[in-house]
Amino acid sequence: MTSFRSHAEKHNEEVYRDYKKDRKVGEGAYAVVYLGTQISTKKTVAIKKIKIGQFKDGLDMSAIREVKTLQELRHPNVVELMEVFFHKTNLNLVLEYLESDLEMIIKDKSIVFTAGDVKHWMLMTLRGLDHCHRNWILHRDMKPNNLLLGRDGQLKIADFGLARDFGDRGRQLTAQVVTRWYRAPELLFGAREYGYGVDIWSTGCIFAELLLRNPYLPGNTDMDQLETMFRALGTPSEAEWPGISLLPSYVSFKFYPKTPQRLLFTAAAPDTLELLESMLIYDPNRRISAREALLHPYFFNKPRPTPLEKLPRHIRESPEEVRLKRKADTLATMDDDTKRVARVLDFKAV
Structure with a gap:
């Protein structure tokens, strides 16, 4: 010894x-x-x-x-x-060490990124998440600033301080996890038994944020978070989400009809919306898995994911200043369809 x-x-x-x-x-x-x-x-x-x-x-x-x-x-x-x-x-x-994170790119409005960029970031996020879930690990704090970006463009999931193994039926877990804006509805209603669906919901919120360049469901309190969610996605019923009324912190909410997502995500292709909506299904038992998401047509249809070396990357300009930037000639080489999507995603003309 x-x-x-x-x-x-x-x-x-x-x-x-x-x-x-x-x-x-x-x-x-x-x-x-x-x-x-x-x-x-x-x-x-x-x-x-x-x-x-x-x-x-x-x-x-x-x-x-x-x-x-x-x-x-x-x-x-x-x-x-x-x-x-x-x-x-x-x-x-x-x-x-990775130089930046996805939140920095989303917030920096000087950066124009394309549908292909979003597709590759989502592809890397889901690959990492699928690896976690196949090893029975929940991250429980998926959000843009926990998705780090290296100088080579590679995205990596970080900050596993709230991670927990899962898979034992009946095992009680805390509902006080995940940053509020990315917290799944079952957690907000106090669920103590849950699985990979909590990470998928968070990833769906990240996906939406990449498309909007703004947080998708920014609630001020837990109750306001649910209200914000229901205004955007409609108030769930027992028929849509069996067992919702039995959750520990369930409360009845005003009925809101579901807003067609096409009205908000005006530049998104049908396959993009289909994948997004499959991540944001209220009933966690019906929510898509990371592995299923990776096989979704979204990742195989055009535009193709941007090559890793052409993704927006940070440039270190001084020891105290880091900024993110796309190479100046990248946008000039895009095809017309990709340019059109990029303009709308950024809400500005290139």
């Missing part, structure tokens, strides 16, 4: 000495994220420092889940956990 501990401590010290923190790039309630460097390879990394000492029972469960989950998952569209090491009262997660 002593020999094993000594070996583990030696390995931890070697890993610690191989990384240095360069500057802070983000901070949350329980963790600080640094831009760092692996000294032996000169590779840029992200180092997430979690303060163990501030939790009375030791290590925060979200940190344990994140480490456990990322050690199990290896996929091109899931962020890679490179190393884990302790230092003083901190747990440090060394993650691959």
Whole structure:
């Protein structure tokens, strides 16, 4: 036992000495994220420092889940956990560094992106999510700023602090997960038993946000979130969603008819709307799975997904400034149909 501990401590010290923190790039309630460097390879990394000492029972469960989950998952569209090491009262997660996220691209109105761009981002998101679900892991916080983008255009799902394994029938889970705007209706009604459908709903909201360049269902409170949802998608009935009235926090809402999505997503092709609507079905048992979504005609019809190297990417202009930009000649090479869709998606003429 002593020999094993000594070996583990030696390995931890070697890993610690191989990384240095360069500057802070983000901070949350329980963790600080640094831009760092692996000294032996000169590779840029992200180092997430979690303060163990501030939790009375030791290590925060979200940190344990994140480490456990990322050690199990290896996929091109899931962020890679490179190393884990302790230092003083901190747990440090060394993650691959990606320069930006999908939220930054959506909010930057100087960037014009096309239907093909949206298709490739959705393709990568669903591939990563399918890998999670096939390994019985729910992400439980899918949103644009948890979808990171590398310099090569690759998209990777990140931040698994709320992730949880699923699949055991009758297992009780908390409903207090997922950022509100992306939270599935069963969670808002207090469901304690749920599956992959909660991640699919969130992904549908992300899909809609990419098409609109604005959040799709931005509620101010949980009740307002449901109201916003029902105004957009209609108030669900027991016939449409069997068992809805039996959910723990169910309350009756004013009846709203379903608004034809064509009126809002005016530039979207029929296959785009069909896939979107299959992700945003109220009854989670009827909601499409990630694997089924990947086989949807949307991904095989024109326009084709934009090649990875031509997707909008960030350009680092100074150590303190990162902006996102499409190469100047990219739009000039698009065919006429793609240009037309791009104009409408951005609500501006190119």
